Amino acid sequence: MRIGLVGYFGWGNYGDELFLEVYKRAFAGHELIFFHTAEPAGLKSDVEDLVDSVDAIVIGGGDLLIPWYKSWLYWDERFLKKPVFIFGIGVPTWGKINTEVMEHYRRFLSHPNVRLIGLRDAESLAWVQKNLLAEGPFGFWPDMVLALDFPVQQPDSNRVGFVLRHQNTYVTEPLYRAAEVVAAANKDLALIFLSTGRSKNDDLEVMRHFDFPNIDLIHRDSLQGQSNAIASCSHLVSMKFHxxxxxxxxxxxxxxxxxADKFKSFCMQTHNEAYSSNWADPALPAKLEKLFADGGDFSNQDDLVNEARKGVEALRSAVIGVKNNAQE
Known part of the structure; x- marks a missing residue:
């Protein structure tokens, strides 16, 4: 079976490459066809021929239903010639709503060839049903990355990982105060880069703006290496969702x-609302001290992982079913 993939794959962003890993495992034995180029960024010039050549198209994941902006990559109506499965998506709600964009989403999502709309948090599902479609082929499962196996290792009890990213404000006073909390606890601060390729070049810019002594810099050129770096920490403070x-x-x-909505939703899903923060939060240092003292909440991890795996299996079965139904 030939399955078209529409996603932010190949730019080196940790979370998106993990999405791709999920798809590779879910559709092992099938041919995955990418509809875009990474350099330069854009849809392939022969995308219409590619659409004709595949049996089904999978779009996602990520915060793709942006109410004020329609991405050039994800919502091309040419995809609707084939069965479309939208999976692992969320909605950022901090910007203004553009009525033209919303109407495009409404037309796209209501098309009969859209067979599945899989949201990764309850808040996104409720927003879509309220603002776009009251009814549809909806599903709600936790982020698909939870379905993957991650490293199991004994962490370095003294290593606290900070994951930052390229942004306009760079490093703020609360972040410096949080770094001082790490030093006061006699722990080692490690700046972990969760990116490769063009994404890495953006993230490395942070180094020029975070002037704190005795920082270990950890960069790995593989997903496994980056995940190992996270697993090696006793605690993590992350600006990147994945x-x-x-x-x-x-x-x-x-x-x-x-x-951002996805961070808040994930903290609620995992019962870690006490550790929801941001880079400008004056309470960030106090929250880090609390984390050192109390640890995080993992009480429902097995349930969330099982639900994420059910979601990936639901996607796989639905996509493979297209070919099976065509052969009957």
Whole structure:
């Protein structure tokens, strides 16, 4: 079976490459066809021929239903010639709603060839049902990355990982105060880069703005190496969403460094609301001290992992079913 993939694959962003790993495992034995180029970024020039050549198309994951902006990559109506499965997506709600964009989403999602719309948190599902479609082929499963196996190892009890990313404000006063909490606890601060390729070049810019003594810099050019770096920490403070997800999967207590919807939803899913923060939060140092004292909550990890695996299996069965139904 030939399965078209529409996603942010090949740019070297940790979370998106983990999505691809999920798809490779879910569709082992089938041919995965990418509809885009990484350099330069864009859809392939022969995308219409590619659509004609595949049996089904999978879109996702990530925060793809952006209410104020329609991505050039994900929502091309040419995809709708084939059965489409949208999976592992969320909705960022901090920006304004663009009515033209919303109408495009409404047309796309209501098309009869859209066979599955898989949301990764309850809040995104509720938003879609309220603002786009009251009814549809919806499913809700935790982030698909939880379905992967992650390293099991004894962490370095003194290593606290910080995962930062390229952004306008770079490093803030609360982040420096949090680094001082690490030093006061006689722990080692490690700056972990969860990126390769073009994404790495952006993230490395952070180094020029975080002038704190005695930092270990950890960069690995493989997903396994990056996941190992997370698993090696006793605690993680992450500005990247899948740094948080991987930390949770590795049972490394974490603090999220963003107030974006997906971070808040994940902290609620995992019962770690106390450790939801952001890079400008004055309470960040106190939250880190609390994390050192109390640790994170992993009480429902098995349930979330099982649900994520059910979601991936539901996607696999639905996609493979297209070919099986065509042969009957």
């Amino acid at each position: 740094g948080v997800v991987a930390s949770y999967k590795c049972r490394v207590p974490f603090i999220s460094l963003s107030s």
